[in-house]
Amino acid sequence: MLPAVSALAQQYSTSPGLPASPSGVVVVELANFYCNRCRSANDHYDRLLQTARAVGHDMRFAPVAWQGQSMWPDRTYYATRDLFPATEALIRNAMFDGLQREGMLFESISQVVAYLERRQVPDNAIKLDPKFSLAAIAERAGTDDTMLAEAKAGRLINLSGAEEVPVFVWVKDGQVIKAMSPRDAADPLSLVQLVYRELTKNVTQPAS
Structure with missing residues (x-):
């Protein structure tokens, strides 16, 4: 089930801690830290990020928690992205590992902080x-x-029309102009390859 999106959700915009996209286009990977497909796609995020920037776009990772899942991994990630964007990958990878490989519950922010300290994330982040x-x-x-x-990420999922994550959306002026999701590929790697090919084409036509 897709998350309910708050009426306060506004158009997606550049994170306060990150520069604006040169082309005005931001490619957003919408994901869920509990999702196995998303974890597989995450292994290729850096490559996609470099490719997006090479064609003048920027790229963001935007997690969304479903009902019944902890909100703290997402909130920790967004806080990191806004305050210390150079370290976001450390937090992103740690949240995937904590939830999917180590069975962490992350029922509170203090549990997230304790886990990150145990992983020595601060030492690497500094x-x-x-x-x-x-x-x-x-x-x-x-x-x-x-x-x-x-809430903004949830709105983008709804605008994309996707039923599963990860979803890759091209956003310009707050509107989704292209979207790719698991329905377009047989597995996460195939989806990543589709996104890579689209990025190298530098096409920003509206999604059909």
Whole structure:
């Protein structure tokens, strides 16, 4: 079931901690940290990010939790992306591993923080951003900003018409102009390859 989207959801825009896309197009990977397909696609995220930037687009990872799932992995990720964008990959990978490989529940932000400390994420993050602070991330994770970020991602899923994740959407001026989802490919790798080919074509025609 797709998440209910708050009426407060607004058009997707650039994260405060990240530069605007040169082309005005942002490619967004909509995903769920509990999803096996999303974890498989995540292995190729860096390659897609580099390709998107090479053609003048930017790329974002935007997680959404379904009903009954913990909201804290998503909120931790969004807080990190806004405050310390250079370290977002560390948090993204840690959330996938914690939920899917280690069976973490992440029922509170304190559990997320403890897990990240155990994984020595702060030690690695400080090498990428000397100002990195789990305390700052934990504080921001509890704000309305992170809730709104997830609501925006949920709105994009609904606009894409997809029924499963991961979904890759091309967004311009807050509107979805192209979308690719699991219904377009037999497996996550095939979907990633489709997205890669689309990026290298630099096509931004409206989705049919």
